[in-house]
Every structure is written in structure tokens, then in C-alpha cells.
Amino acid sequence: MSYWTQQELRLPAARRGFHLITQRILDAIPELSEIEVGLLHVFIQHTSASLTINENADPDVRVDFETAMNHAVPESLPYVHTLEGPDDMPAHVKASMMGSSVSVPIKNGRLNVGTWQGIYLCEHRDRASSRHLVLTLQGKRTDT
Amino acid sequence: MSYWTQQELRLPAARRGFHLITQRILDAIPELSEIEVGLLHVFIQHTSASLTINENADPDVRVDFETAMNHAVPESLPYVHTLEGPDDMPAHVKASMMGSSVSVPIKNGRLNVGTWQGIYLCEHRDRASSRHLVLTLQGKRTDT
Amino acid sequence: MSYWTQQELRLPAARRGFHLITQRILDAIPELSEIEVGLLHVFIQHTSASLTINENADPDVRVDFETAMNHAVPESLPYVHTLEGPDDMPAHVKASMMGSSVSVPIKNGRLNVGTWQGIYLCEHRDRASSRHLVLTLQGKRTDT
Secondary structure, three states: OEEEEEEEEEEOOOOOEEEEOHHHHHHHOHHHHHEEEEEEEEEEOOOOEEEEEEEOOOHHHHHHHHHHHHHHOOOOOOOOOOOOOOOHHHHHHHHHHHOOEEEEEEEOOEEOOOOOEEEEEEEOOOOOOOEEEEEEEEEEEOOO | OEEEEEEEEEEOOOOOEEEEOHHHHHHHOHHHHHEEEEEEEEEEOOOOEEEEEEEOOOHHHHHHHHHHHHHHOOOOOOOOOOOOOOOHHHHHHHHHHHOOEEEEEEEOOEEOOOOOEEEEEEEOOOOOOOEEEEEEEEEEEOOO | OEEEEEEEEEEOOOOOEEEEOHHHHHHHOHHHHHEEEEEEEEEEOOOOEEEEEEEOOOHHHHHHHHHHHHHHOOOOOOOOOOOOOOOHHHHHHHHHHHOOEEEEEEEOOEEOOOOOEEEEEEEOOOOOOOEEEEEEEEEEEOOO
């Protein structure tokens, strides 16, 4: 018998860059603690911000992510879609390079991740508004 | 009780670039309308085309995606695997940067995505043939 | 009735580059042969190595992946996080570009992938240690 639940989570506007949001996600879906084996799917309902999993310790890593992604997808390319500003089109491309969702294994009521892994919100716009996530939890519950 | 179904979908050959395929996918898996909470997994069975989620409105965005990905993975690098043409090896790398699958939350019989989100076929080859997708639908049905 | 199981798989230290690991994964999760329709989720518990799906035939493709990813995320950028060596920060960024997991459809006891698709371990560090994967299998079993 699989258990399913889905929650929506609104993140307040964040500055352009990479931000750790693991704890906010866990707080929004307490049912995770009852899952013996399962998966947590985290989805972002936007196309100029994204989600990824990376290092959760040194904040410099998040600073360097911004440097590297600006190099890989520069604002200086000859884009056609420029009405929303020079940061908009690169934001779309970075969003697809990072991805619109992460999927994380669960074991015995906890995310089965490495010690140094955290979930990042990747905000690619200069002036973003709040961002909406959809958290879908599925698995086998401890008591079933 | 989780419901599972899997469908295969053949897309006709597309020109090199980024193409919206959300409606084709929905048409191929009508059982989605019966899912109360679930996930749709879309997988491409190829290594020189890929899938991503991005902006579904302005077609210029899809044009600029081609520009940006050609910049990130240029054909001019000193590749060893060149027998299949200069577009082949960049196609493989772009395919991994975008990804071979997307996974989308379902709520009350519909994809629970943002207003501006669509599913893209990313065709990275100059002369592609048709592409095969595997659609795997799972979730809790409305009547269970 | 959905079936769930989760296995952990330790991969021995690999040299920097891209490595086919499909068979190791299949060997670690023999229960896959009993799944009629389902998904295999493969997750890496690290932030400087990653997983992707790409061409399983010509080893030159894996060599060229290293060339292309070094171009997209060069070691020469002005990174702040440099204590662990010049290969470390690019490794984190490459890991997020490729992704920390792959999710693969299952049909009739086999991965429902294309002929040329294989699962890659992407080792982005110069001197890596062993890497841990979490394999989560879910689906409908043949006899249910």
C-alpha cells in the first residue's frame, strides 16, 4: 500500500543566486517521518528559477555557482527574447541546465542523502518575486 | 492502492532546436485525468535529444535556447568521436545537460505546473529521425 | 499494490571522467526483474560526482564528455572556494549540470531504455574516493 501526499510551499523572494532550502522543505512535509522507503519529489512552478542538490556547508560554494553559471550562459549572447531584461533569457537556460525538480530517496523517515548534500533554490532573476514549489511524497509507511 | 500505467509515444522527426510537446504527451496518456495525486515521468530513449521544462509562450525563447546551448557546448572543441558529424558529440553533451527525463506532479487530474511551463523536446541533431518517449504514470486514483 | 525496495551500492574509486555503470546497478537490484511497470531511481550521495544517461557504445564519447564539461565549467574562473584544489569547485558545478539522480522506466522486468543508452557515473574530482549510490525501485509486480 503506497502512501501519497502533496503539499505546496511558497518561498519568499530571494536575491539572485543559490540558496539552501532543505529545512524549509522538510518543515513543510512532516509526513516524511512516517515513510519507511520512498521518494520525495520537489518541483518548482517557474521557468527562470530552478532546483538542484549540492554542497550544504561552505557558503562560498553558492557564490561560485553564480560565477560559473554566468560564464556558461552569459548575458552577452545575441538573444532575441530580451523584452524582460538581459537577465531573463539566461535565467531560462540556467533553469533548464539545473532542472525544475529534484527527487530524493527516503529511508526510515529521513532523506537518504550524503552528509554534505542540501537542496538549493537557484534564483536566476535579478528581481524575483516569490517562488512556488510542489512537494510530492510517496512511499511505504512504517506501519503497513 | 497506487495506479500504474506506461505508454510509448513516437514523435515525428523534428528540426534541430527546442519544441513544445506538452499537448502531445497529454493526448497520449488520458488516464492522467483520473489521478488525484501522482507523478508523470516522461523519458526519452535517445542520447542526442533530450527533455526539459521551460517557457511555453514566446517562441523566441526556444530560438535563444539553441543559441545558448551552442555557446555552452560548441561544435569546435577537439572531439575524438566525430564519425557521425560535427553536431553529434555536442548533441550528446547537450542531452545530458538538459536530461533524459522530466518528472511532473499531478493534482486532481491535471499537471500541477506553473502557467508558463511546458515540456520541450530538445532535438540536438541536424538531421534527426523520429524520437521515442516512454510515459510512466503513477498515483492515487480519485476513486480509491 | 506497489512494491518498494531500496538498496545501497558502493562504487570503488574511479578516475576523473565518465564511466558506464549500468550493469553494476542491475546486479545490485535483482528485484527489478519482477516489476511489470515501474521506475528505478538512482541517486548519488555526493556533490562532486554525478549521474547521467548517455551513449553506451563508443568509449570516445566518454572522453569527449570530459573535454566538453571542462570547457563549459573551466578551472580558471575566479572561484572563492579553492581550499580543496582547482578541480573541486568545477566538480560541484558539473555535478549540478549533470544531476544527482536518474530515473528510468521499467517494463516487464527490464529497463525500458533505448539500445544505446547507459547510465554513467560522472567523476568530477582528480582524486576521488569510493562513491555511494542509493537505488530505489518501485512498481507493480508481475503477480499482483
